[in-house]
Amino acid sequence: MPEGYCVKCKAKKEIVDAVEETMKNGRKAIKGKCPTCGTVMFKILGGKAAATPSAPAPLTPQPAAAPDPAKPSTTA
Numbered sequence: 001m002p003e004g005y006c007v008k009c010k011a012k013k014e015i016v017d018a019v020e021e022t023m024k025n026g027r028k029a030i031k032g033k034c035p036t037c038g039t040v041m042f043k044i045l046g047g048k049a050a051a052t053p054s055a056p057a058p059l060t061p062q063p064a065a066a067p068d069p070a071k072p073s074t075t076a
């Protein structure tokens with residue numbers, strides 16, 4: 001059972017009827033009720049969305065010695 005902070009009880013409580021929701025920004029949150037007073041509790045789960053990475057970052061480095069005639073080097 002997830003725990004959250006009840007603003008009415010001013011204490012940490014178990015969240016009853018907890019339902020995991022995904023917000024528009026992709027973050028997950030737990031929505032439920034305080035077992036003592038019934039106040040709606042909303043706990044935002046930290047971290048990023050648990051989405052599977054679709055495109056892994058390429059490890060091949062870009063060629064640094066590529067000649068660029070439009071941009072003459074002035075570091076010489």
Ligand SMILES: [Zn+2]
Pocket residue numbers: 006007008009010013034035036037038039
């Ligand atoms: Zn409460």
